[in-house]
Amino acid sequence: MGSGSSVNVNYKYSLQKSENAFKAAVLIQQWYRRHVARLEMRRRCTWRIFQSIEYSCEQDQIKLHNFFSYLMDQFTPSSSKERDFISRMFISGESYKEAELEKYCDYESIEVPDSYTGPHLSFPLLPDHATALLEAFQQKQQLHARYVLNLLHETRKHLKQLPNISHVSTCYSEEVTVCGDLHGQLDDLFLIFYKNGLPSPSKSYVFNGDFVDRGKQSLEILVILFTFLLIYPKEVHLNRGNHEDHMVNLRYGFTKEVMQKYKVHGKKILRMFQNVFCWLPLATLIDQKVLIIHGGISDTTDLEMLEKIQRDKFISVLRLKKRKESSRKPQIEAVNGESEAGTDAAGNEAAPRLSLQPQSAQAPNTANRLEFSRWLRQTVQEQIDTCRRLMDISESEPEELTYSSVVSLKDVDEPCWTRQEEWKQVLDILWSDPMPQEGCRENKVRGGGCYFGPDVTEKFLDKYSLQFLIRSHECKQEGYEFCHNRKVLTIFSASNYYEIGSNRGAYVKLGPDLIPHFVQYQANKTAHMLTMTQRISRVEESAFRALREKLFAHTSALITAFRSYDGDNTGKITLSNWATAVESVLRLGLPWRMLRPQLVRSTEDGMLEYKSWLDDLAMEQRSQEHIQSSLLEVIYRNRSNLETIFRIIDRDHSGLISFEEFQQTWKLFSSHMNIELTDDGINDLVRSIDFNKDGNIDFNEFLEAFRLVKQRPS
Amino acid sequence: MAEQEKGRDGLIAEIEKKITEAFEVFDRESNKTVDGREIGCIIRSLGCFPNEAEVQELLAKIEEPDGFVHLENFLRVMTEVLLDRRFQPIPEDVILHAFEALDENKCGYITKEDLVKHLTEEGERFTQEEMEDMLVVALDPETNTLHYRDYRTKLVVDETKIFPFNV
Numbered sequence: 001m002g003s004g005s006s007v008n009v010n011y012k013y014s015l016q017k018s019e020n021a022f023k024a025a026v027l028i029q030q031w032y033r034r035h036v037a038r039l040e041m042r043r044r045c046t047w048r049i050f051q052s053i054e055y056s057c058e059q060d061q062i063k064l065h066n067f068f069s070y071l072m073d074q075f076t077p078s079s080s081k082e083r084d085f086i087s088r089m090f091i092s093g094e095s096y097k098e099a100e101l102e103k104y105c106d107y108e109s110i111e112v113p114d115s116y117t118g119p120h121l122s123f124p125l126l127p128d129h130a131t132a133l134l135e136a137f138q139q140k141q142q143l144h145a146r147y148v149l150n151l152l153h154e155t156r157k158h159l160k161q162l163p164n165i166s167h168v169s170t171c172y173s174e175e176v177t178v179c180g181d182l183h184g185q186l187d188d189l190f191l192i193f194y195k196n197g198l199p200s201p202s203k204s205y206v207f208n209g210d211f212v213d214r215g216k217q218s219l220e221i222l223v224i225l226f227t228f229l230l231i232y233p234k235e236v237h238l239n240r241g242n243h244e245d246h247m248v249n250l251r252y253g254f255t256k257e258v259m260q261k262y263k264v265h266g267k268k269i270l271r272m273f274q275n276v277f278c279w280l281p282l283a284t285l286i287d288q289k290v291l292i293i294h295g296g297i298s299d300t301t302d303l304e305m306l307e308k309i310q311r312d313k314f315i316s317v318l319r320l321k322k323r324k325e326s327s328r329k330p331q332i333e334a335v336n337g338e339s340e341a342g343t344d345a346a347g348n349e350a351a352p353r354l355s356l357q358p359q360s361a362q363a364p365n366t367a368n369r370l371e372f373s374r375w376l377r378q379t380v381q382e383q384i385d386t387c388r389r390l391m392d393i394s395e396s397e398p399e400e401l402t403y404s405s406v407v408s409l410k411d412v413d414e415p416c417w418t419r420q421e422e423w424k425q426v427l428d429i430l431w432s433d434p435m436p437q438e439g440c441r442e443n444k445v446r447g448g449g450c451y452f453g454p455d456v457t458e459k460f461l462d463k464y465s466l467q468f469l470i471r472s473h474e475c476k477q478e479g480y481e482f483c484h485n486r487k488v489l490t491i492f493s494a495s496n497y498y499e500i501g502s503n504r505g506a507y508v509k510l511g512p513d514l515i516p517h518f519v520q521y522q523a524n525k526t527a528h529m530l531t532m533t534q535r536i537s538r539v540e541e542s543a544f545r546a547l548r549e550k551l552f553a554h555t556s557a558l559i560t561a562f563r564s565y566d567g568d569n570t571g572k573i574t575l576s577n578w579a580t581a582v583e584s585v586l587r588l589g590l591p592w593r594m595l596r597p598q599l600v601r602s603t604e605d606g607m608l609e610y611k612s613w614l615d616d617l618a619m620e621q622r623s624q625e626h627i628q629s630s631l632l633e634v635i636y637r638n639r640s641n642l643e644t645i646f647r648i649i650d651r652d653h654s655g656l657i658s659f660e661e662f663q664q665t666w667k668l669f670s671s672h673m674n675i676e677l678t679d680d681g682i683n684d685l686v687r688s689i690d691f692n693k694d695g696n697i698d699f700n701e702f703l704e705a706f707r708l709v710k711q712r713p714s
Numbered sequence: 715m716a717e718q719e720k721g722r723d724g725l726i727a728e729i730e731k732k733i734t735e736a737f738e739v740f741d742r743e744s745n746k747t748v749d750g751r752e753i754g755c756i757i758r759s760l761g762c763f764p765n766e767a768e769v770q771e772l773l774a775k776i777e778e779p780d781g782f783v784h785l786e787n788f789l790r791v792m793t794e795v796l797l798d799r800r801f802q803p804i805p806e807d808v809i810l811h812a813f814e815a816l817d818e819n820k821c822g823y824i825t826k827e828d829l830v831k832h833l834t835e836e837g838e839r840f841t842q843e844e845m846e847d848m849l850v851v852a853l854d855p856e857t858n859t860l861h862y863r864d865y866r867t868k869l870v871v872d873e874t875k876i877f878p879f880n881v
Binding site for chain 1: 724727728731732735736738739740743744745754755756757758759762763764765766803804808809811812813815816832833836837838839840844847848869
């Protein structure tokens with residue numbers, strides 16, 4: 001049957017066709033899934049790179065401490081000039097009593113010119129002021145210094161009345177929105193307000209610290225948050241983060257931002273901020289069931305103690321390593337008549353701090369290191385004595401701390417007179433991170449606080465009958481993350497934190513049932529328009545650039561490590577040994593074999609010519625051939641610390657230090673780092689970048705010249 | 715013979731390091747276990763092209779009752795996979811032919827509808843999400859069609875940048 005057979009043929013043909021189509025589909029799906037898996041791996045590796053670099057930067061803080069300790073303990077100043085210089089590093093700028101604070105940071109005398117087109121504030125603040133500010137900032141306007149200072153004064157007055165732990169109840173406000181780190185990223189705050197609504201009597205907010213640093217609009221964020229705080233005091237709650245701390249601000253950008261935006265009044269503004277940050281509450285409690293703190297807890301966290309301490313004593317929570325000061329204790333005892341071997345802080349904490357107020361501004365005049373140290377300790381001792389005397393007064397009247405005694409306590413920037421335990425409570429709350437393993441150990445990566453395990457969380461929640469903790473402090477790819485069996489929630493509100501496309505931000509809403517509802521976002525239109533591949537590529541590029549810079553910064557150590565695998569001096573090593581060597585030097589815990597294709601371009605027969613690879617890396621960095629290569633490495637490795645040191649020296653925050661100060665810094669630093677640096681070497685440094693401004697060095701420009709990883713445009 | 719042995723041992727050691735690295739990227743709690751659902755991803759990022767059935771087969775051998783996979787088991791199984799060079803990459807021309815098979819009229823492109831039909835209803839079906847993700851990149855927005863030659867070339871270029879290793 002003709003038609004039958006043709007039907008059969010047709011049927012067979014279409015059957016084969018559909019079989020083929022089926023097989024084709026399988027192949028395409030297989031191939032595509034492989035592609036997606038590769039993307040996912042790249043995404044995760046990129047994330048790991050950023051995180052490990054960020055945390056290794058936090059190690060810089062420890063290195064800085066080591067540097068200062070070195071100056072104190074081991075370095076012998078070779079001249080009185082040098083001694084003066086060092087002692088200046090340990091002498092704070094000015095500190096003020098309350099009345100002086102009002103006078104120095106006075107705003108009333110500041111005139112607002114007619115030409116000023118920005119928003120005007122008057123107190124008490126009204127919702128209209130808030131809207132005006134939001135609009136102004138959206139149009140990139142700047143609030144006049146007078147209003148900034150006025151706002152800060154009012155904010156401080158308000159914060160002083162608040163307890164250390166704020167209490168929020170969902171029965172009044174129905175729903176509470178909790179936001180995490182913002183880090184100067186104003187776009188994210190706008191996005192949150194856009195999606196969630198502005199604070200109002202029916203919309204409560206808790207902002208969990210780290211409003212400043214890294215991003216370029218920390219100032220605007222603070223102005224907005226403080227404004228809403230004053231307008232809606234019952235509905236807006238702020239917690240202090242570890243970045244609400246002037247020592248941290250020196251390193252991470254807030255100080256710089258303020259000085260750049262307010263050239264005339266910046267110093268005053270910074271001083272006021274110091275005195276506002278220390279008054280921020282330390283924690284918020286919702287319905288007595290959910291505790292919100294910025295960092296975390298430790299196995300010694302004690303809510304009762306936290307409630308009682310004088311939180312404003314801790315202007316900065318950072319401090320140097322403790323030293324064994326057994327020789328000093330007798331002196332202290334004599335003064336106090338106590339037989340107890342000074343638990344405190346007084347005994348140990350008098351390790352030279354970065355800002356002390358000497359009674360006499362005279363530096364010792366012998367060339368003896370011992371004399372110098374003794375002078376410093378004496379200075380510190382005098383401070384301790386003053387504080388102790390005041391402490392005695394205040395302790396006898398716990399409820400009625402007189403205004404002046406509280407104020408006087410603040411004359412000293414560093415809490416050398418508080419008890420060790422109080423300081424640790426605050427440090428732990430602001431700096432700790434959760435870890436998957438049980439137990440509680442020192443957080444060596446950050447140099448402060450603890451790593452706390454699920455057992456610590458469990459015990460803590462049990463002790464205070466809490467349901468779970470909300471904290472921030474760590475960037476999360478999805479903007480939030482649970483751990484410890486959903487008992488700890490991390491909420492992070494700065495999207496694109498490492499790079500455009502690196503992560504989402506999120507906020508969490510809690511109703512009376514205390515069940516968390518999340519909203520995620522990513523503040524950047526371009527990020528949305530990019531495909532996943534493009535997004536990943538962009539972030540990846542940025543991560544690898546940073547990684548290559550790190551590799552370059554360790555050139556000498558890497559060569560040594562490579563050579564140890566190249567016994568025959570062939571100039572080549574296997575790729576496997578490359579990976580092992582790199583990890584042994586950089587210690588970032590990264591999957592180097594996965595990353596290798598992006599880092600090592602050409603190989604011959606599975607071997608790498610390591611010298612030319614390193615040369616290629618060097619070429620990518622700015623070419624400063626006439627500078628000692630080892631010096632270049634040191635700069636790259638320690639840029640962040642150098643910047644902080646320069647800022648400490650630059651007490652009037654002008655951005656300039658004298659050539660001599662620049663030289664001195666380098667001498668001290670190179671002595672500590674054990675690198676040889678001749679005077680010629682320093683001169684080369686100065687000459688190489690034309691930043692000399694009438695005998696002064698603009699250290700911002702200097703540091704910019706050695707920055708390869710470009711800052712994100714604001 | 716000894717040299718060969720040493721060479722092979724060295725090779726195995728290197729393979730094991732690579733497998734461990736890839737595994738650890740997905741090891742969220744740093745406790746040498748990984749969610750079974752991520753195993754496919756890990757295998758693929760080690761240079762293999764298994765299909766879903768093959769992934770499941772492998773997983774069945776090493777998955778614990780709680781759905782997690784331990785490093786030592788994965789290491790054992792995966793080392794063999796790599797030494798045996800299983801799940802080889804799909805050659806470029808084979809993929810091209812596969813696309814062509816779906817291109818009935820041989821015009822060089824596939825319509826969105828056809829693509830969706832084939833990939834979500836046949837073979838080892840795509841989920842809605844997978845289909846959408848692919849379309850975002852693959853489709854020419856103006857014509858809503860997939861020009862598969864260009865697409866394949868594009869993905870291959872991305873791949874060669876990243877191909878993790880040569881055994």
